[in-house]
Structure formats: structure tokens, C-alpha cells
Amino acid sequence: MSPTQSPRPDSASGEAGAIIVAAGEGRRMQGIDKVAAPLLGKPLLAHTVAAFESCPAVDEIVVVVRPERVPWVEELAVACRWAKVRRIRAGGKRRQDSVEAGLRELTPHPWVVVHDGARPLVTPELIQQGLVAAQETGAAAAALPITDTVKRAGPDLLVEETVSRAGLWAIQTPQVFAYSLIWEAYQGAAEEVTDDASLVERQGGQVKLYPGAYDNIKVTTAQDLLWAELFLRRRSASGGGAGLMRVGIGYDVHALAPGRKLVLGGVDIPFPRGLAGHSDGDALAHAIVDALLGAAGLPDIGHYFPPEDPKYAGISSLVLLERTYREIKMGGWRIANIDATVVAQRPRLAHHVPQMKAALSRVLEVEPGCLGIKATTTEGLGFAGREEGIAAYAVALLVSEASSW
Ligand code: MG
Numbered sequence: 001m002s003p004t005q006s007p008r009p010d011s012a013s014g015e016a017g018a019i020i021v022a023a024g025e026g027r028r029m030q031g032i033d034k035v036a037a038p039l040l041g042k043p044l045l046a047h048t049v050a051a052f053e054s055c056p057a058v059d060e061i062v063v064v065v066r067p068e069r070v071p072w073v074e075e076l077a078v079a080c081r082w083a084k085v086r087r088i089r090a091g092g093k094r095r096q097d098s099v100e101a102g103l104r105e106l107t108p109h110p111w112v113v114v115h116d117g118a119r120p121l122v123t124p125e126l127i128q129q130g131l132v133a134a135q136e137t138g139a140a141a142a143a144l145p146i147t148d149t150v151k152r153a154g155p156d157l158l159v160e161e162t163v164s165r166a167g168l169w170a171i172q173t174p175q176v177f178a179y180s181l182i183w184e185a186y187q188g189a190a191e192e193v194t195d196d197a198s199l200v201e202r203q204g205g206q207v208k209l210y211p212g213a214y215d216n217i218k219v220t221t222a223q224d225l226l227w228a229e230l231f232l233r234r235r236s237a238s239g240g241g242a243g244l245m246r247v248g249i250g251y252d253v254h255a256l257a258p259g260r261k262l263v264l265g266g267v268d269i270p271f272p273r274g275l276a277g278h279s280d281g282d283a284l285a286h287a288i289v290d291a292l293l294g295a296a297g298l299p300d301i302g303h304y305f306p307p308e309d310p311k312y313a314g315i316s317s318l319v320l321l322e323r324t325y326r327e328i329k330m331g332g333w334r335i336a337n338i339d340a341t342v343v344a345q346r347p348r349l350a351h352h353v354p355q356m357k358a359a360l361s362r363v364l365e366v367e368p369g370c371l372g373i374k375a376t377t378t379e380g381l382g383f384a385g386r387e388e389g390i391a392a393y394a395v396a397l398l399v400s401e402a403s404s405w
Helices: 044-053 067-079 095-105 124-133 179-186 196-202 222-237 283-295 317-330 350-364
Strands: 016-022 058-065 085-090 111-116 139-145 150-153 159-163 169-178 208-211 245-258 262-264 267-269 273-275 333-343 371-376 389-400
Touching: 016 044, 016 095, 016 124, 044 058, 044 067, 044 111, 044 124, 044 222, 058 067, 058 095, 067 085, 085 095, 095 111, 095 179, 095 196, 111 124, 111 179, 124 139, 124 169, 124 208, 139 196, 169 179, 169 196, 179 196, 245 283, 262 273, 262 283, 267 350, 283 317, 283 333, 283 350, 283 389, 317 333, 317 350, 333 350, 350 371
Parallel strands: 016 058, 016 111, 058 085, 139 208, 333 371
Antiparallel strands: 111 169, 139 169, 150 159, 245 273, 245 389, 262 267, 333 389
């Protein structure tokens, strides 16, 4: 990334408001309403808004749609838990009427980002890069150099000339503007334009182009939807969405102490000593908790269940495991499998394993077959061999779900 593309520190948060326009009629979509068209299990518009929701520089979003779509988008906003969408507005006849309607709803911000609702593959990075590019002249538009040969032809489809591609760019959104610049451009903008930068240009403003993305397509035909799906699938396969897999590791040790119950994998095991600890000392459950948290990229067990917190005194570690599972489930993850090894010289644990699997699989909502639990001794070596304590290792594999907006 070149220095001009990296976000400036002062564009860190809350400096931009966004207008997402999706009020077009979709005449080329063969009767499909493109904003509502399903794309990997959620409506196209939800993908577009999600990119703005997760862009730190944007703290307010106005969505402009066709009047009859407003109640549907309001429901979508609740279902998707959009936090930044301030208003859902009915748009006008022309694109620019819709943007103007959005502009009137937006709280004045230093910067305004305008984006086509029908470009669901926009990324927070592309928005951020627009904000950086706009610093130069107050206006920026994502663009790509034209690669096809361009010809001008008459209504009879006879070529009149081949246009030189030099200096020609295909313009996308996001387009980013200083608030006062776009506001003024919209005052008395009578002529129809196809993008917002054109209005600024007409006012004599300078618009800076910055690199758009080849997958930032505008969905205007039913075929485009297939492309968008393909691009989204490719993106998730390379790290970001449904089908993504993550592995985590956990390790825990507790000391054996007299007068304690021995609990491993949620099962009470008859033994003269048990594992010392603030909770029930279930080292196996703790290792699994850390493997799950680690796979999801979350902080460790001590962060969620601080040992100094009295409410966890003597608590069953299955409760901690259940809360952990709830946390990762909320993050859109499901457990593919877990494998664990308990290291203990004594007692022999093998015949308790089926019970442990039953207890753990109930809490984790997986088939017992997705859980591997083995026990080993250390041939008398080390702290485990001396029966001073019991250790447990666990790995967990998580798979991200199709987003459950
Ligand atoms: Mg522990």
C-alpha cells in the first residue's frame, strides 16, 4: 500500500457520514428487486451496508431506497443490528434526487461518502482509501482504467471512430466529498447526472480519482448477481466470511490437592484428591475454553472469567464452557471438532471418556463424534508423573457460518 493509500491517523473514526443510494428501478434485473436479491443467504443491500458499518471513519449512514421499500429496510436494519444507520429515506425519481434527500437527512460531517447500494462488494478499506484521496481537493471517486477498446457508433451500429483509451477511466463509488462542496453542488443542480462527482465538476471543483476494485461491481443485471456471489465466495475462501476455518489451541494445568473433588470434562471422578482452583479446577474444560476462544481470535479464559471474581468461586466449568460457546456462536462460528489430551499419572481416565464426551457435547451442541478425548500418563516424569497436578491440551476447529443477520 502506498503512503497515499494508507489511512491518515486523523481519519480514524467518526469523521464521515455515508449515503447509500438504492432507489433505482432495476429495469435490467428481469423483475428481481436488486437490493433485496439474495446473495449468500442475505439481501444484497445488507452486504453493502455491512462494509460501512465496519468502517471506523464512518459513524452515520443514511440509506435511501424506493418509497415502498422503506418498511422492509427498517426491518432489515433491526435484523442486521445496524448501529450506524440513522435514517432510512424514500428516494426520488433521479439518482441525484435520492442523494440530495440523503444529504438533507445526514448530520453535517467533515466528509460525505456516497455509495451505490447495488455495489455490495465495497470494503471498509476502499471507503477509507477514498477518504484519504479526497484530502487533496475535497472530492474523490473510485475509478479503474478502461481496458476494453472503446468505439463510438451511430444508431445504425456503424463505427464512427475508435476512441483513444488514454486517460479514460470507468467510475465507481464510493465517492467522497467535503461536506460543504457536495452541499453546494446540490444547490440548484437541475441537469441530470449519473454520479455525484459530475455535479462537483460542474461547479468547477476538482475530483481526484483513486484506485477502485475490479470486484466492486454494480449489480444491474441478473448475471451480475452471479458474479457478485462468485466474488463474495472467493473472498470468504481467502479469509473473511462463510466457510472460513480457524484453529485454536488451549493448555491448562491445575495442582492436585486433598479435600477437593476431581472434575474433568464436566464429570466427577472418584479419587482421593482433586484439582485446586477458583472454579471446580476442570483443566480439560479450561483447555477447551481457551482453544475455542483462541480460534475465534478472542481474549483468553482469564479475561472472560477472572479468577479474582467471587462469582466464579466453585463454579462448574461447564457453565464457563457454555458461556464461551455462546460467545463464539454469536461471532458466527460453529465447532467443526475438538481434540484434547489429558495428562495424568493417576487416576486412569479411559473409562470416563464416554461420559466426558456426553457432558461436553451437550454443552457445545456437537455430536460426541466431533470430540476427541484421550488420556495419557508421562511414565512418571515431571509434575504430572509425580502426581502433583493434571494438565490438559486441546485444539478446536471453528467454521464460520453463512452470516446470520
Ligand atoms: Mg484453569
